[in-house]
Amino acid sequence: MAITIENLSLWYGPKQALTNVSMKIPARKVTALIGPSGCGKSTLLRCINRMNDLIPTVRIQGSLYYHGVNLYGPDIDPVEVRRRIGMVFQKPNPFPKSIYDNVAFGARVNGFKGNLDQLVEQSLRRAALWEEVKDNLKKSGLALSGGQQQRLCIARAIANQPDVILMDEPCSALDPIATLKIEDLMRELVKDYTIIIVTHNMQQAARVSDYTAFMLTDEQVTGQLVEYGPTEELFTTPKDRRTEDYISGRFG
Numbered sequence: 001m002a003i004t005i006e007n008l009s010l011w012y013g014p015k016q017a018l019t020n021v022s023m024k025i026p027a028r029k030v031t032a033l034i035g036p037s038g039c040g041k042s043t044l045l046r047c048i049n050r051m052n053d054l055i056p057t058v059r060i061q062g063s064l065y066y067h068g069v070n071l072y073g074p075d076i077d078p079v080e081v082r083r084r085i086g087m088v089f090q091k092p093n094p095f096p097k098s099i100y101d102n103v104a105f106g107a108r109v110n111g112f113k114g115n116l117d118q119l120v121e122q123s124l125r126r127a128a129l130w131e132e133v134k135d136n137l138k139k140s141g142l143a144l145s146g147g148q149q150q151r152l153c154i155a156r157a158i159a160n161q162p163d164v165i166l167m168d169e170p171c172s173a174l175d176p177i178a179t180l181k182i183e184d185l186m187r188e189l190v191k192d193y194t195i196i197i198v199t200h201n202m203q204q205a206a207r208v209s210d211y212t213a214f215m216l217t218d219e220q221v222t223g224q225l226v227e228y229g230p231t232e233e234l235f236t237t238p239k240d241r242r243t244e245d246y247i248s249g250r251f252g
């Protein structure tokens with residue numbers, strides 16, 4: 001298992017957002033988190049690389065293990081956690097720098113001693129962007145199309161040599177063609193990385209993920225994990241009535 005989550009609960013100030021979530025996320029698979037708006041998907045995703053630590057009012061209970069190490073243990077450096085567990089956001093967010101400098105950024109900050117040109121090329125190739133930008137590496141990252149910008153952000157994440165890539169609705173700002181390109185890319189990247197994706201789009205979860213987790217906030221419990229299993233099973237033979245209602249479009 002890449003990630004093991006045990007009884008994780010989270011509060012934003014007095015407001016609870018996750019309740020006793022437990023799940024095991026396998027390495028080198030795509031795991032999708034689905035569920036209605038506000039059910040805690042992004043919150044759970046952000047727990048995995050300790051992004052919620054940046055919010056002062058957040059309180060977390062429970063454990064989250066990454067290859068057996070408790071990421072919330074006392075000796076853990078959140079900066080190192082975020083290098084190993086990279087993240088791609090909903091809205092592509094390249095730095096206002098050249099394509100090259102975007103990809104080289106993390107390596108430079110970390111005092112990378114190897115061949116930077118090679119790292120940039122490899123990362124852009126892996127993000128399926130190299131052919132489109134190789135003659136324009138000095139061009140601003142912001143001058144690319146939305147889909148290219150998102151692949152640039154994926155290249156920037158890959159250049160940090162992560163093990164896990166978290167993606168928070170990576171296609172929601174993209175057109176259908178750019179979306180399919182990112183989905184193809186995910187299937188390619190999963191050969192080498194563990195990918196966890198939050199998506200609103202059930203078809204997308206069905207297309208790209210190996211495992212799916214359905215989350216829900218209802219009158220009784222905030223931010224609960226209702227059902228989790230192989231994607232095909234969850235979509236064809238859900239075990240919980242609430243999963244069935246959601247995937248058949250009866251609510252959310």
Ligand SMILES: Nc1ncnc2c1ncn2[C@@H]1O[C@H](COP(=O)(O)OP(=O)(O)OP(=O)(O)O)[C@@H](O)[C@H]1O
Binds near residue numbers: 017
């Ligand atoms: N920084 C924050 N401060 C306070 N409350 C927050 C914060 N971020 C999220 N919340 C609340 O926590 C709950 C879960 O939000 P979260 O964004 O994790 O849900 P989600 O399932 O990802 O929703 P969506 O699909 O709409 O993005 C919501 O009620 C939200 O308002």
